[in-house]
Amino acid sequence: MRPRPIIGVTVVGPADSRLLEGHLDTGADDTVFPQRLAALLGVDLTNAPVSQATTATLTNAPIRYAQVYLRITDGKEQREWPAWVGFTPAKLNYPLLGFAGFLQFFTATFHGDREQVELMVNSLYPGT
Numbered sequence: 001m002r003p004r005p006i007i008g009v010t011v012v013g014p015a016d017s018r019l020l021e022g023h024l025d026t027g028a029d030d031t032v033f034p035q036r037l038a039a040l041l042g043v044d045l046t047n048a049p050v051s052q053a054t055t056a057t058l059t060n061a062p063i064r065y066a067q068v069y070l071r072i073t074d075g076k077e078q079r080e081w082p083a084w085v086g087f088t089p090a091k092l093n094y095p096l097l098g099f100a101g102f103l104q105f106f107t108a109t110f111h112g113d114r115e116q117v118e119l120m121v122n123s124l125y126p127g128t
Helices: 035-041
Strands: 005-014 017-024 033-034 050-054 062-075 080-086 106-111 114-119
Touching: 005 035, 005 106, 033 035, 033 114, 035 062, 035 080
Parallel strands: 033 080
Antiparallel strands: 005 017, 005 062, 050 062, 062 080, 106 114
């Protein structure tokens, strides 16, 4: 069994919010959630910008983009910021917390020996 950098992230939309476990993925260009989540949050994807992404299995998947708020906490500190994220109908084992919308706002240090990751806000961080 290999450790994965899985963290809790709350996605906040106009109608609701949901706490999910997301995969910090330094190889992902975008932050991507399952499309069904958009409806639960009250995010309207009707006229959302659309792109195609290539998944790890080399299949193309549509992604619709919308702005939400993301929130993370370690139980002591909390960070929340507006983020443009993608929503896809493709199957995801975990939502992808990629560069755009997530990792761009943090300096991430992966401690392999401790199986931990440390996130520190950087100068691009737009939130509270």
